[in-house]
Amino acid sequence: MKATEVAAIDGAYLFEPTPYTDERGFFCRTFDADVVRSVGLDPDAFVQDSLSRSVRGVLRGLHLRSGAGEAKLVRCSYGRIFDVVVDLRPDSPTYLGRAFFELSGETQATLYVPAGCAHGFQALTDTADTSYRIDRPHDPAEDVTIAFDDPELAIPWPLPVTSMSQRDREAPSLAEVLKHEES
Template identity: 55%
Template sequence: MRVETTRLAGLLRLVPTPHRDERGFFTRTFDDATAREAGIDPAAFVQDSQSRSHQGVVRGMHGRVGSGEAKLVRAAHGAVLDVVVDARPGSPTFGQAESVVLDDDTFVSLYIPRGFLHGHQTLTPTADVCYRIDAEHDPTEDVAVHHLDPDLAIAWPAEITTVSARDRAAGSWAQLTGRLSAS
């Protein structure tokens, strides 16, 4: 497994080496030593979660204020366009987005540090996304920015078929940055 940096400080791609043969494949989806070498504390993760979505579904853009959370995200089945936005005031990449395809062919995982917004769109008939999270959920820290916010200008690659009521009612990037600067 190798670790690749991205243009957003702290956002890492963990790229395994799948072994394929006539039976199918075997791949390591997490490696303690590789994580430690990349500055990730494997013991910090306290929760594993999974979502299943249908083609065109957009989940996000979600984040946490306060102490926040870091997460390791991968697609166990299908494919998604995973999108993150740096929401860390003072970061040189504040307000910038990065998109990465996560799928069940390459098995790439994305390490998302605290202070980022996160979302994804399902690109295949169904997709299962697995999350390894380093903090207990605190609903008082939840924030969301509308997935079509013009300031973020996220280029979703397919027709958006379904979005939750919460995500349809999400605030704007301008509102969130105002809240972050007031903190």
């Protein structure tokens, strides 16, 4: 497994496994504590795993947590997704930086999203299973959502949105979220 730093988002990493393939399919390690530790992250910090299944065109995000934030490892275990990270840490050298990835079940790459960054994705295939490993238990009272189509972010979502949650559909702009966080 190889860890690569994400230039556009300070502290973000892409973990790419080495799949072993044969006539049966493939096998690969999707999490390796030693590799995670080698880039300065604590592998024992992750306390909760979750899985979402989405259909083509579904958009989830942009989400983050208030307070201490939430670091996460994100992987598309089946299908393909267009994945987005936005750095919203005011003290970060990549503040307001954006990074886009295609994560897929073919590569099994895992993206580390640092706390304080917004995250979202769109399913590119008829079925896309996305797994999350987060560093603190989920508390809905800390959920923050930013409009996926905020012109300030200009995210190039690849497909028309076929479905999203009501919370995502009614999300405020980035400017509104930042103004609320400052007060």
